[in-house]
Amino acid sequence: MNRWFVRGFLLVATAALVPGHALAQDTNVDKAREALAKKEGDEDSSKQLEEVFQAAEKNYSLQKKGTHALTYSFDYTYTGDQRLDLAITNGSVRNIDVVPSATHEFTNAFSYDYGLLDNLTLGARLPLVVKYDTEDELNVYDVGDISFTGRWQPFPYVPGKMSTTLFGTLSTKTGVSPYEIDIKEQLSTGSGYYSLGGGVSVSKVLDPVVVFGSVSATYNMPATGLQQVRGARLLEEVDPGVALSGSAGFAYSLSYDVSLSISSQFSYSDQTILTFSNGDKAVAQDQMTGFLSLSLGTRVSDTTIVNTSLGIGLTEDAPDFSLGVSFPINFSGLKE
Structure with missing residues (x-):
């Protein structure tokens, strides 16, 4: 209104x-x-809503040519579960181990976006991770996996029409690898392998609502040349396979300065195969995870929108819950 x-x-x-x-x-x-x-x-209400929505959903917004954006985000994630460690030799299962886990993870991340063209935005994300395992009383403070993104809008945005954005991501293995540590004494902050992915996202403004969705696929590159001791075995290679994901939701304009976004994300991860020096293989079966996210975008000034979010795991393999906050960092040097 x-x-x-x-x-x-x-x-x-x-x-x-x-x-x-x-x-x-x-x-x-x-x-x-x-x-x-x-x-x-x-200002038109649909424009106001689009601004708030874009601040919360980075996949659906692009920078103008020559402009910069720097965003800070803080996320807390809690995961509590029990994991099975299986070894398969000649078709038989042995070395079954049930490992309890209760992990608190705090991530401080800085995201930078640059408008190479009006319809092409390049970005990078630097995460700083703090992780605690309360079961084993372990902790780690280190850099996470740095990632790079590219977002391309093939067609100009037309008010009232659906907006389509193609995106690609490259995730590095700059974080502490879970396959290069003493798993009984250390924690990881990264995946341990490179990932290359891409997908498409769509959104449409139906004042005062924005509906959106996306699908993507990720290829996780095998990690080789490992020398990790696991019990009496030596881990040499990890093949994490591929992953598919999708999301859908809507953002509702409660007022000119406040917007509520609700979305659900689902992902499928192929089985992970661990190869040991003696020829043994350990297989982690494929997984389906689901997550429900609620985000509140609040305009606190003409140039600043603060987003707070709550995430709830919907499946056993998903994190139990997460809390987050993000906001832009405005520097005069980053202005056009």
């Missing part, structure tokens, strides 16, 4: 409800007409 409509509505409501305003009815009607006329500088 636009501000010029609200002003007119309040004037008309006042004239109807307050005694003594009957003689001034013509004057109030004139004032209402004047208020209902869109003023210079009034």
Whole structure:
């Protein structure tokens, strides 16, 4: 609902409800007409909603050519589960081990985006990870996996029409690898392998709602040349396979300055094969994970929108829950 409509509505409501305003009815009607006329500088509500939505959903926004954006985000994730360690030799299963886990992970991340063209944005993300395992009383403070992204919008955005964005990602293995540590004494901050992915996202403004969705595929490159001791065996290679993911949801404009976003994400991960120096193989079966996210975008100034989020795991393999907050960092040197 636009501000010029609200002003007119309040004037008309006042004239109807307050005694003594009957003689001034013509004057109030004139004032209402004047208020209902869109003023210079009034912004369209769909544009306001799109700005708030774009701040929360990076896949659906692009930087203008030559412009920069730097964003800080903080996320807390809790995961508690029990994992099975299986070894398969000549078709038989042995060395079954049940490993309990309760992990608290805090991630401070800086994301940088640069508009190479009006319809092409390049970006990078640097995560700094703090992780605690309360079961084994372990902790780690280190850099996570640095990632690079590219987002391309093949068709110009047209108000009222669906917007399509193609994206690609490259995730490095700069974090502490889970396959190069003493698993009884250390924790990891990264995946341990390179990943290359791509997909497509779509969104459409249906004032005061934005609906959106995306699908993507990721190829996880095998990690070779490992020398990790696991019990009486030596791990040499890990093949994590491929992953598929999808998401869908909507963002609703509660006001000019507040927007609520609700989305669900589902992903499928192929089985992971661990190869040991004696020829043994350990296989982690494929997994399906689901996650529900709720995000609140709040405009605190003309240039700053703060997003707070809550995530809830929907499947056994997903994190139990997560909390997050993100906001832009404005530097004069990063302005166009």
